[in-house]
Amino acid sequence: MSSPSARLFATATAAALFSIGAPAGAAQAAPEVNLSAPLATCYGGAVRSYFQTGGYGGQAGTYRTTSRCGDINVRNASAYGTEACVIFVDKTGACNYWTYLPASSGWVVVATNVRDGVNFRVRFDNLRYEYEPLVAYHAF
Numbered sequence: 001m002s003s004p005s006a007r008l009f010a011t012a013t014a015a016a017l018f019s020i021g022a023p024a025g026a027a028q029a030a031p032e033v034n035l036s037a038p039l040a041t042c043y044g045g046a047v048r049s050y051f052q053t054g055g056y057g058g059q060a061g062t063y064r065t066t067s068r069c070g071d072i073n074v075r076n077a078s079a080y081g082t083e084a085c086v087i088f089v090d091k092t093g094a095c096n097y098w099t100y101l102p103a104s105s106g107w108v109v110v111a112t113n114v115r116d117g118v119n120f121r122v123r124f125d126n127l128r129y130e131y132e133p134l135v136a137y138h139a140f
Contacts, residue, residue, distance in 0.1 A: 061121035076101035
């Protein structure tokens with residue numbers, strides 16, 4: 001809506017809808033709902049990792065889970081898909097399981113129902129990063 005006529009049309013439409021609404025004296029304030037609150041609480045603390053071109057991927061972390069998210073989430077911001085897994089470093093040096101992250105993905109859960117205060121790393125594996133860098137974000 002960048003043109004003045006489009007803004008005028010939108011304003012006129014909104015005014016008409018409000019005038020048709022409820023009878024006089026019956027106006028009630030609608031409760032405010034913050035639709036971005038869940039996103040801000042979990043993904044608002046996301047951490048970025050970057051791996052140079054020429055590698056297989058690598059590991060990001062060590063991080064500690066928080067009360068912001070009940071899961072460990074990863075977003076692949078790279079041109080190629082990759083595999084990711086979580087390593088709970090206080091318990092093991094092995095991956096939990098591999099999760100595929102498509103190129104330029106949205107948030108993907110790589111470990112679910114993780115307690116607060118758990119130390120972990122995220123490991124990435126992909127041969128294509130010999131051509132492009134790996135950029136990922138982690139929310140936990």
